[in-house]
Amino acid sequence: MFKHIFRKNKSESNKAAQAVQREKFSKDLDENIKCVQEVLAKCCDLESRPIRIGRDRQIRAHIFFLDGMVDSGFMAANVLKPLMLLDPGDTGGPKLDDEILNSLLPAGTVDIVKSPNILVSRILSGSIAMIIEGRESAFAIEAIGWQERAVEESQTETVVKGARSGFVENIRVNRSLIRRMIRYPDLKFERLNLGRITNTEVNIAYIDGIVMEGLVEEIKRRIAKIDIDGVANFGMLQEMIDDSTFSIFHQSYSTERPDRACSCLLEGRALILMDNFPFVVVVPSAITHFFQSAEDYSSKYVVASFDRLLRFVGLNITVLLPGLYVAIFSYHHEMIPTELLKSISQAREQLPFPIFLEMLVLELSLEVLREAGVRLPRPVGQAVSIVGALVIGQAAVAARLVSPPSIIIVALTAIASFTIPIPEGSDAHRLLRFPVLLAAGAFGLPGIITAWLMLLVHLAGMRSFGVPYLSPISPFFLSDWKDFLVRVPSSFMKKRPIQTAKTNIRRQGSWKRGGK
Amino acid sequence: MAKKVLVLLAIIPLLLLPGGCWDRRETEDLLLVDSIVFGKPNTGDTGQYRVSFITTRPSSGGGEQMGASGEEGTAQAATQWEVSSYGTTLEEAIRKFSIRSPRYVYLAHNRIIMFEEGLAKEGISQAVDFLLRARGTRLRNYVLIVKGDTPDLLTSSPQFEDTLAGELYSILETSVGEGDYYYPSDLNIIAQGILTNGLDPWAPFIETFSTDQASDSSADQPVIIRGTALFKADRLVGYLDAEETQRFLLLKGLSNAGYYDIEINGRKLSYRYEQAKVRRRLTVEDGRVNVSFDVTLKGLLEEIHFYSNLSKTEIASLEKSLSAKAEAALLGTVNRCKELGSDALGIGRLIHSRKPEIWKEYSKNWYSIYPEIGIEINVKAQIAGTALGTKPIVPKISE
Amino acid sequence: MQKYGISAGQIIGMMFWTIMGTAVISLPVTIGLHAPRDAWAAAVLFTIGGMALGLIVGALANRFPRKDFVVYTQQVLGTFIGKLLILVFLVWLFHTIGLVLWQITNFVKLSLLPETPIAPIMAIVLLPSAYVVYDGIEGIARSSQVVFLPTVIILFFLYLLLIPDVNLQNLLPVFEDGAANILRSSITPLAWAGEIMFLIFLAPSINKINKTAKYSIITMALIGFGGFIGELFYTGVFGLLRQHVSNPFYSLIRYIKPTAFIERYDILFVTINLLGNFVKLSVFLYVFVLCLSQWLGMKSHRPLVLPSSVALLFSTQYFVSSPNELVLFLDNVFPLYTIPLLYGFPSLVLLVAVIRGIKG
Structure with missing residues (x-):
């Protein structure tokens, strides 16, 4: 039944679009003008003006553009001025088009467009449209000139040492940022459009010859399948192309850093760029990404390996520690050293709540604090965190509502969850500690093990674009471990990840490193 | 896929249901x-x-207590x-x-x-x-x-x-x-x-x-x-007692340090061993089992109340008298065990593991045979280590 | 989408815990019934039988590559006898899964949750296995591989910590129990080792199918080594007391001398045990469900996972009444029908296939 309704909606909306738009230009200029104006009726940002061009200014033409979308200085200098002042040579013959295209317009991108539909979409994406009398075609001159953010330092993935530039909202700038790093003809950008209404530009970037076989086709297939009015966020795109939709994990990951994106390209992965979003989506992704950060490659391998192991420990603390604490202190008292048990039970004398409830409430309030801190403006957010963490925590202990060890555990969990470098990972793991906590509260250690196994099984069965999510742990690939929980010196990473670069494995030739 | 979610969703209530739980016990x-x-x-x-x-x-005052004046109460031990x-x-x-x-x-x-x-x-x-x-x-x-x-x-x-x-x-x-x-x-x-x-x-x-x-x-x-x-x-x-325990543990191979004091001409000498090796041997003579412990001690002189130039020969003679002393002491302990009728030294197990066929007869009435088993102790006490280098201090005026 | 077969590491990871899983819980007592001081010998002897069976399994896998055992059994032995034998195997398997589940549950109950009723413990023990079986062989293989190395390494580390307490005197005199007793005590583990024949069912998914025999022999060697070390340490530490201790290896781990760093190691052992037995239970359940679905001629095993798990939950509680009874049962009755079935069945199929000259 739902299918039926959806299908109906789809056909109706298509019909509406067809009613307004027309397939072809007519010979009559006024009719063409009317056609465009009809489509873009009630758009107060549409500017249009008639001009006359040609040798004796005899030829009528009309120009459309959207106010704010085009660079007006550029328009005056490179479109209006040559058209209105210069002589095209031919007067209205069939060669006029070529003449204008080839010698009159100093703009970079000029296209001859055959249908009003396309023309309108070009106007909407920041082109100047020019319709000339008596022609069944129109010119689309790109003159994008809207206000945008400059290339700035990435906010989500900051590094101490490393490239500073981050992606911006403009897809062309993002493309250029990638292209600047990989000056190689086989770096391809394939263009798709997504969203019936938003008509967002989506690019698939990959390096031909390295990219995983069949990956690009699969991405295209998945994106092409999507029938949606508009994609409001890249996260929606990520979700829509995921293999396991219901999983708590994203099976792709997003980055704001061009250097990171490029290294992913070189690993045989593909990027999905989306206009208007300063992130690119990397597919396929795997569990390795939970531990890799851009910083790792600028620090020495020992330090990087240490940091990665720390992240691994941090991840496990985040997921398991609250559960273990509850399980051990309310089920398996025999498993802790006697002295520790004595000191903890001293601290918990005469406390009102069982340890499970205490932890649950504390963890939930921590989440509340975090959420509040993130949503509020930055200075206020800090104040909230300080009030929350210090004052409430202190007061709760002083009022003998919670025990100090519990506060320590909760704080440790919170801090540990920040060690995971990508938000896709830390968000999932932050949430995962609740099922573990519940399992611990219900069954103690066996409960935790069951919960952990469920998670393991879930991860073991999951794939990202056909690549097992748990690789290189399982299926086991030794050479991929060189860049996983530890990072070996760069000169030892001779191979690309086996899963993604199946056909073109060698990254480095056999050269002798260092002074040898 | 949808089924997986159902499974995942099913766990949560499943875990919540028995939330009171049978084995939960708060530390307090x-x-x-x-x-x-x-x-x-x-x-x-x-x-x-x-x-x-x-x-x-x-203690009643666990955790942190804030008094009215703001000072922290001390947790009672x-x-x-x-x-x-x-x-x-x-x-x-x-x-x-x-x-x-x-x-x-x-x-x-x-x-x-x-x-x-x-x-x-x-x-x-x-x-x-x-x-x-x-x-x-x-x-x-x-x-x-x-x-x-x-x-x-x-x-x-x-x-x-x-x-x-x-x-x-x-x-x-x-x-x-x-x-x-x-x-x-x-x-x-x-x-x-x-x-x-x-x-x-x-x-x-x-x-x-x-x-x-x-x-x-x-x-x-x-x-x-x-x-x-x-x-x-x-x-x-x-x-x-404590002394006997020391010997007992030495024979069991659990201890490797201890003291022996001997008297030579009414003057005392204290010897401390820091390494001990015990080898246990079985010998069978006419169907009778004899157990011997070969003990090697290595140690140093802690205290000497008389003058000795600690030459090779003197050391050898000291070692000899120390060995004799240790032998007697160890044998005393063994005999004490026998007297009490306790085979805590594991003589029976020793026979069992080395000569299973003899043990078959012995095992039936081991406690009556045990006191009859001949036990021999050979001690080789060695003096080694830093204390050798210095000659003992004795007053220059001898009485 | 690319299919990933089972790799060598995954097979070893799966089969190691498939056999060792409950062996860690209940075998020591059974072995020690007849040869307490020489239990380590029994722990080595049974691997020979396992290896021989591994060769048969390898030969079958070579003869019928990429073909399911249930299918070619019927081809070789005739539909009726084939179906009948598979049915017998299915009944055996169902009962044995019940025993396995009961042992794990009982271990958890005795060591961790003494007052919790048995049913919820069973449910949470079975839950991940049912989930992974639903996912299929790839999921089982991968999760076993993840579980295998850490658990084995930690187990090894725990044994290292026990070394100061091992008194080799306890093993003397060697072979006092007599050859007959040692052989007798190796019968039950021999039945355990027969479980290596489950590889026949997994063989169609193995990457290098002609190496099945090699894989099973490596697995058996590892298991033999594990059993040897385990029994050696167990007797070395506890001597004759070994037969009087409930939860054998658990008590052994609890006996580790506390260090300043960690005082208690129980938690590690319980975790290893539950993880290992998750693998065991998953493989058993998968083989059962797969076999049943093929026997019924179904295309997918998935619809059978839930009914089988529920049936197990309900029936297992009636299989065993007390741990003592289980020990006697495992010692006296279980090998009587298990060994003929696990060793005889594949051998029979191979023999008839060779005689009739049938190839896959």
Whole structure:
């Protein structure tokens, strides 16, 4: 039944679009003008003006553009001025088009467009449209000139040492940022459009010859399948192309850093760029990404390996520690050293709540604090965190509502969850500690093990674009471990990840490193 | 895919449902037993057991307390709580206690098990069996024998730690090696000794310290480990004092440090060995088994009260007299064991493992054969080490 | 989408715990019934039988590559006999899964949750296995591989910590129990080792199918080594007391001398045990469900996972009444029918296939 309704909606909306738009230009200029104006009726940002061009200014033409979308200085200098002042040579013959295209317009991108539909979409994406009398075609001159953010330092993935530039909202700038790093003809950008209404530009970037076989086709297939009015966020795109939709994990990951994106390209992965979003989506992704950060490659391998192991420990603390604490202190008292048990039970004398409830409430309030801190403006957010963490925590202990060890555990969990470098990972793991906590509260250690196994099984069965999510742990690939929980010196990473670069494995030739 | 989600969603209520849970017990509901003392009441009522518990009484002011003036209250130190309970079975005694106790009696953190002399003389196998079955007790619980009365023991107070059990535990844990006057024995050793033919249990024994100074206030009597208690099967048969314990442990291969003092011409010499090697040999003569212990000691002279130039020959003669002294001492200890009828040295097991065919005959009435077994001790004491370099200091004027 | 077969590491990871899983819980007592001091010998002897069976399994896999055992059994032995034998195997398997589940549950109950009723423990023990079986062989293989190395390494580390307490005197005199007793005590583990024949069912998914025999022999060697070390340490530490200790290896791990760093190691052992037995239970359940679905001629095993798990939950509680009874059962009755079935069945199929000259 739902299918039926959806299908109906789809056909109706298509019909509406067809009613307004027309397939072809007519010979009559006024009719063409009317056609465009009809489509873009009630758009107060549409500017249009008639001009006359040609040798004796005899030829009528009309120009459309959207106010704010085009660079007006550029328009005056490179479109209006040559058209209105210069002589095209031919007067209205069939060669006029070529003449204008080839010698009159100093703009970079000029296209001859055959249908009003396309023309309108070009106007909407920041082109100047020019319709000339008596022609069944129109010119689309790109003159994008809207206000945008400059290339700035990435906010989500900051590094101490490393490239500073981050992606911006403009897809062309993002493309250029990638292209600047990989000056190689086989770096391809394939263009798709997504969203019936938003008509967002989506690019698939990959390096031909390295990219995983069949990956690009699969991405295209998945994106092409999507029938949606508009994609409001890249996260929606990520979700829509995921293999396991219901999983708590994203099976792709997003980055704001061009250097990171490029290294992913070189690993045989593909990027999905989306206009208007300063992130690119990397597919396929795997569990390795939970531990890799851009910083790792600028620090020495020992330090990087240490940091990665720390992240691994941090991840496990985040997921398991609250559960273990509850399980051990309310089920398996025999498993802790006697002295520790004595000191903890001293601290918990005469406390009102069982340890499970205490932890649950504390963890939930921590989440509340975090959420509040993130949503509020930055200075206020800090104040909230300080009030929350210090004052409430202190007061709760002083009022003998919670025990100090519990506060320590909760704080440790919170801090540990920040060690995971990508938000896709830390968000999932932050949430995962609740099922573990519940399992611990219900069954103690066996409960935790069951919960952990469920998670393991879930991860073991999951794939990202056909690549097992748990690789290189399982299926086991030794050479991929060189860049996983530890990072070996760069000169030892001779191979690309086996899963993604199946056909073109060698990254480095056999050269002798260092002074040898 | 959708089914997976259903499965995942199903877990959460499934886990929430039994949320009260059968085994959940808050730490503040536990009574942590540090030590159990098994004994017999001395009222003459046979068939009764007395089980005493040494537990930690939680202090009332745990955590952080803010007074009205803002100063922090000091957390009181945990105090010891001893209590005894009686019953015709051990289980009954414990059950009676758990009815009295406001908290759940938790044995898993028990560290020391003590047997009172009276009970130990009658046999400890029932108590050991009970402990092996009891949930939570570990085989690594140390075993001590209490010479004297439990009440005396319970009134004596610890010197350093919070509780008596804690103090004894620390002594047993840390003091091994310092002279090796005792070595901890645990439930595993005791139980194996009871089970195995040709190997008897042993355990250190403790006594309340009763010097003149300490007896002024009876409540402050410390407890010290005096030596080793020897068992015959599961019955206590006698004690070895500290010196004998040292020899005993040396022969068992558990200790490798100790002292021997000898007298030469009325002057004393103190020898401390720091390495000891014991080789056990079996020889069969006319169907009679002889056991010999070849002991090699390496050590140094700690104290010499007479002049010696410590030349090679003198060292050799000192070594000889030391060896003789050690031989006599070790043999004395072996004979003491034989006298008591306890094969804690494991002579039977030695025969069993080396000569199984002979053991087959012996095993039936091992305790009657054991005192007849010839045991020979050969000691080779060696003087080595730094102390050799310096000649002894003796006053220049000799009398 | 690319299919990933089972790799060598995954097979070893799966089969190691498939056999060792419950062996860690209940075998020591059974072995020690007849030869307490020489139990380590029994722990080595049974691997020979396992290896021989591994060769048969390898030969079958070579003969019928990429073909399911249930299918070619019927081809070789005739539809009726084939179906009948598979049915017998299915009944055996169902009962044995019940025993396995009961042992794990009982271990958890005794060591961790003494007051919890048996049914919820069973449910949470079975839950991840049912989930992974639903996912299929890839999921089982991968999760076993993840579980294998850490658990084995930690187990090894725990044994290292026990070394100071091992008294080799306890093993003397060697072979005192006599050859007959040692052989007798190796019968039950021999039945355990027969479980290596489950590889026949997994063979169609193995990457290098002609190496099945090699894989099973490596697995058996590892298991033999593990059993040897385990029994050696167990007798070395506890001597004759070994027969009087409930939860054998658990008590052994609890006996580790506390260090300043970690005082208790129980938690590690319980975790290893539950993880290992998750693998065991998953493989058993998968083989059962797969076999049943093929026997019924179904295309997918998935619809059977839930009913089988529920049936197990309900029936297992009636299979065993007490741990003691289980020990006697495992010693006296279980090998009687298990060994003929696990060893005889594949051998029979191979023999008839060779005689009739049938190839896959």
